[in-house]
Amino acid sequence: MVKGYDKVNSTPADIPPPHLHHSKLAATHRRKTALISLLILFSLLVVTTISVVIYKSTTSHKSKTKTNSTTAPPPPPPQSNSLNTSESTRLVCAVTQYPNSCVSSISSLKNLPPQLGPQLIFTLSLNISLSELKNVSSFPKTLISKSNEANTVSALRDCVSLFDDAVSQLNNSVALFDGSEKEALTEAKIADVNTWISGAMSDQETCLDGLEEMESSVLDEVKAKLQKSKECMSNSLAILANMHSLLDKFGQT
Secondary structure, three states: OOOOOOOOOOOOOOOOOHHHHHHHHHHHHHHHHHHHHHHHHHHHHHHHHHHHHHHHHHHHHHHHHHHHHHHOOOOOOOOHHHOOHHHHHHHHHOOOOOHHHHHHHHHOOOOOOOOOOHHHHHHHHHHHHHHHHHHHHOHHHHHHHHOOOHHHHHHHHHHHHHHHHHHHHHHHHHHOOOOOOOOOOOHHHHHHHHHHHHHHHHHHHHHHHHHHHOOOOOHHHHHHHHHHHHHHHHHHHHHHHOHHHHHHHOOOO
16 A cells, blocks of 8 residues: 655645735725725715806896896886976877877977976867867858758758757866866866767767768768867877876876
């Protein structure tokens, strides 16, 4: 029996001992952990920086917006002493259906004061309406003297009566105002004048309706003659209807 004296139980030279292998694994793990920690820290720093920039930008924008809203309030309504006659007239006439004729009729007046308020402009407009109505009130009589049509003459005679009533109603309206801006403009006055101007306009429309019903040959001629008077009364009525808002715009409430 041969005993195995020549067998040697040894560890190969290229295989490290177990404790060295575990030490290398531990070192590698520590390096990875450190690297990951650095990456996480760097990411947190980037996120924090971006957040701070966004916050400052938002705060700055809000601050500017607040500053702008504080330093740029809406403009105050125009004061009567800041507008000249032309500007005041245009502002008031803007509420009418015929602003051009409103401005031109008032601007053509002589000796206007340097400043006009809504109430005085209304008074001027009302007087212009009365003057225009008086100018056309005799027109039906002129046409009667020239017409041989019985139906036309009958309708024109109605127009004469209607125009007399219209002049009377506008006279009542003018009598309530002396042109003073300080005169009290009560609701009762506004209601009365509104009724009278509307009545005068209705008189003119009734005249035209009668001529149309009679198939009068002078219908278009009368309608054209009344156009300026119609526009003036319409303008006066519109200014009166918007008087309170106009006084607010002029700071006269």
